[in-house]
Amino acid sequence: MSSRCEQCIIRQLNSLGELTKDELLRISGCKTSQYVKKGEVLFEEGQYINGVFCVKDGVCKVTKMSTNGRDQIVKLIKKGDLIGERSLISEEASNLKATAINDMEVCFIPKEEIVKDLKSNNNFTMSILKDLATSLKEADNVIVDMAQKTVKQRLAETLLHLKKNYQVSEDKPLDIQLSREDIANIIGTATESAIRLLSSFKKEKLISLKGKEIYILDPQTLQQIAEGF
């Protein structure tokens, strides 16, 4: 493997696209590539990552353990996304854990290289800044949803969110295989509650379920449920 960053199309999907040809050549020389199998952990909560991952393919869940002992999925990361920038910038251990949801291909760029570019390439820094600003806005939205919406509303919202990000074409199922427990850990409820609500959505023909495959049949009604009607 170990392809060249300058020729990698993935970088156009994130802040690395702001780097100059010379900078990319330098990164290319020190980055490492790796495959991560479904279920494997990219990094643990509390671990010093010492760099940034660039996701070339696959999806991973980013979780945090509550003091109650239950995992919460904070976000899903997919092809083109970076992970690890936040901890790198704060110069601290990761506050989150990342686990592959399907087989992944990722590149790892050591901390020093990223820091070098953050100091010298303002376009790159501003791009990372914008990413964090967007993440913060999304996190605020999630806080409001978690605090104010019912589990049913949150499930409807989550399904629409998944449709937006993981549905390749109409009439195709969502291109992400989440267990019922994963879904419960996204919306913040017990697995049984998530299963029950999925069943009721299926009964109302809002979705259809074939094993782990989810088809979104009626996004309009799901939207109304999500908004509280």
Next chain:
Amino acid sequence: MSSRCEQCIIRQLNSLGELTKDELLRISGCKTSQYVKKGEVLFEEGQYINGVFCVKDGVCKVTKMSTNGRDQIVKLIKKGDLIGERSLISEEASNLKATAINDMEVCFIPKEEIVKDLKSNNNFTMSILKDLATSLKEADNVIVDMAQKTVKQRLAETLLHLKKNYQVSEDKPLDIQLSREDIANIIGTATESAIRLLSSFKKEKLISLKGKEIYILDPQTLQQIAEGF
């Protein structure tokens, strides 16, 4: 009013402290100062702020309206904090509303000036970047709490958080006057539920209440409750 930024000690509390003397002189010449009375709105959700507020004194709540029609307090902003950077960086209207909780004194710095310094002063940009990274981590923690903890746990957690940030000295009440509705909107519950839980905490001698004044009597037990014991 209209004091000089170069001489203002508040700037040492936030990223503006990274600006050079020349930059501060420039900012000083274009900033405006204003008093905001308790209950007044600094900016609305959806409004273009076109700049950044630097809080010289007082506290404000930053809220977002849920589609359910209820306000959620996303965070509290106090002396030394900046507000508005996130929207400025994303170049979009504010996703949040800010309302003064007591009388405030704030400075407003126009967008162009901040952008100028973000482009030319890397220390300033990195400081803002670190702020956003910290905010994002805190937001992730709130998401997990909202999703996984009970209302009782969240109230205990909130009281400890308030103690940490607003208790000037032992045996003094929290130096922030929140209505019962505000407290409910922080923890994401109905006002009646918040009142009931406060009463029960009072009965158990974990806190004492005199009107809106809150005394934290037993932080250890509150900590245990927050963590689920």
Next chain:
DNA sequence: GATAAAACATGATAATTATCAGCTTTTTTA
């Protein structure tokens, strides 16, 4: 391919939380 383990599913019940109603106290306003 048989067996074990994990994931999925559903019912019964308990716990948590929201809602509504009515009352008291505090704050605001004229």
Next chain:
DNA sequence: TAAAAAAGCTGATAATTATCATGTTTTATC
């Protein structure tokens, strides 16, 4: 300072959600 409005409080009840128990289906492993 009196009246009105807002905030605070409590009880009763309904709705939501969690937990436990148990059985089925799917997946993994030898």
